[in-house]
Amino acid sequence: MGTYKRADHWTQKAKSQGFAARSVFKLDEIHEKFPLFGRGIGTAVDLGCFPGSWSRWLILKGVRVVGVDLHAPELEGGTWIVQSALEVTAEQLLTAAGGPVDLLVSDMAPNTTGNRFTDHCRQIELATRALDLARAVLKPQGAFVAKVFDGEDAPGFAKTVQESFTEFKRLKPEATRDRSVEFFVAGRGLR
Numbered sequence: 559m560g561t562y563k564r565a566d567h568w569t570q571k572a573k574s575q576g577f578a579a580r581s582v583f584k585l586d587e588i589h590e591k592f593p594l595f596g597r598g599i600g601t602a603v604d605l606g607c608f609p610g611s612w613s614r615w616l617i618l619k620g621v622r623v624v625g626v627d628l629h630a631p632e633l634e635g636g637t638w639i640v641q642s643a644l645e646v647t648a649e650q651l652l653t654a655a656g657g658p659v660d661l662l663v664s665d666m667a668p669n670t671t672g673n674r675f676t677d678h679c680r681q682i683e684l685a686t687r688a689l690d691l692a693r694a695v696l697k698p699q700g701a702f703v704a705k706v707f708d709g710e711d712a713p714g715f716a717k718t719v720q721e722s723f724t725e726f727k728r729l730k731p732e733a734t735r736d737r738s739v740e741f742f743v744a745g746r747g748l749r
């Protein structure tokens with residue numbers, strides 16, 4: 559099956575299950591390979607939550623979600639902060655979540671320019687911001703997931719995540735497009 563047919567497969571599968579985007583299968587696979595929470599999870603922050611498939615996946619698992627994006631998802635059951643994650647404060651997140659959270663996920667990506675280096679730098683800025691916010695709002699045993707566009711600064715960022723958590727994994731889920739430069743880093747147990 560070619561790249562585009564496979565892309566259609568994931569998109570159609572997402573729609574048929576009521577999810578706004580194919581990216582839901584990335585989070586599902588990450589959780590399968592590196593469990594982000596057990597039964598006791600209460601709250602999560604979802605950075606770059608629009609159009610809402612990761613948030614919906616979490617809400618369906620009984621997680622209370624605070625989502626941040628430049629656009630508000632058309633989805634009930636979460637608290638949406640329509641603001642840049644570069645500007646939102648840890649205090650805002652803690653207030654919205656009612657205290658420290660069990661999980662912070664970031665699928666944030668900038669509007670791509672076509673210039674691979676520029677896109678990489680902008681995306682690493684978002685991923686770095688996600689890690690800073692995670693350090694400020696996660697419970698000690700909390701978990702973290704962030705999307706990364708591969709490039710010059712990606713290994714350094716991945717190493718920082720690895721050093722920030724007691725357990726770490728780098729993942730490239732199947733639903734990621736074949737030629738995509740993206741991968742994910744995941745950590746558990748904040749150091």
Ligand SMILES: C[S@@+](CC[C@H](N)C(=O)[O-])C[C@H]1O[C@@H](n2cnc3c(N)ncnc32)[C@H](O)[C@@H]1O
Nearest residue numbers: 581606608609610611612627642643665666667
């Ligand atoms: C790949 S989409 C996320 C898809 C989402 N995880 C889902 O499953 O529905 C990337 C998102 O990052 C958001 N984004 C980009 N820059 C951002 C920023 N500075 N602050 C917050 N969100 C941002 C975009 O608006 C976009 O909705």
